[in-house]
Amino acid sequence: MPLHVYQDRKRLKWDNGFMISEHTAMMANEKKEREFIWPAKELMTKDEIDRILYEAKLKNRAVAIQKEEMNEEGLYSPDVTGKIQGYDELGVFISGQKVDYDEIRSVEFFEEKKWSDLS
Template sequence: MKNNFNDIVNNFFKNYQDRGMKKWQGFMLSDHIATLNRDKEEKTRVYSEKDAMSETEISQALLQAFANNKVVSVQLKEKTLDKKIQPDIVGLVKGYDEDKIIIGDTEVELSNINNIQIN
């Protein structure tokens, strides 16, 4: 009986062809398309330039946000390679390092800030 079972199992695996990734393709494809659509939407989004603020106004807003533990949205002066406005950097003001402000996990040069809004 045991020998017969081993023969059946061995025979099964000799003729068995695993579909491999084919069985997962439908799942992966839908996630991949959703990610590509999100990326495409993000790349085609156009951000408008906000009014420029003075360095004093920016410093006061940063100090107020830091003191009150508020989230800020920071628009940079620096544009992308194709001359578009970058998306705002959003986060808590965590501190500073020389002339750089730490917002969330991003270091931003004070001179590169165009506009700041306290959320």
Template sequence: MSKERDYYFEQYQDRKMKKWAGFYLSEHTAIIEQEKKQEPAKKKVQMSWLAINEILAQAFQNQLEVMIQKEELDCEGNYGADIIGLIQGHDELGIYVGGHKIGYDEIRHVQIH
């Protein structure tokens, strides 16, 4: 190796993570900004099981989309986004909506969308 090259590597200081900061794609930064702007879902009224059952039956029979808020909080104490879609099926434990299995005991609020 030449003396110049040896000198360069002796003096070089790696910037560590700083050098990788510029490698975010515009799609990544757009998604990050969108997630920051999303407001937490508002708490909806807890419905009785009878009211939930009536709406689910009506939506299933008439092939209507439903909007379901699950009784589930994130680590910050906020409700997640509503699950929207057609009821694709059901069993004794829950229903299938938009590719999600939702247990009957997890449903907080449901409405026709």
């Protein structure tokens, strides 16, 4: 009985996009987050912003800050969330990102969900 030499299909077998379901679900979730339209929050006064930032720093609470800037489509970016890591005369540092005081449109306390929370 003659042996048949296996012919590898080379790239053909990989071009069909074999992906595991977890990866596909993750990509779909990221696309949904990118397409989400962040609504404009109520414009707060400087005193209201200062009061909430002061209390958040004092009590070590997380905040969600909506910046005044918009993207090229005229939509707001996602909120900057986290605990205040530091501050200077120009702004605050949250989650490794500096947010200048004059960029803040709205700030509110934020409840961080634990990774173990299934709800």
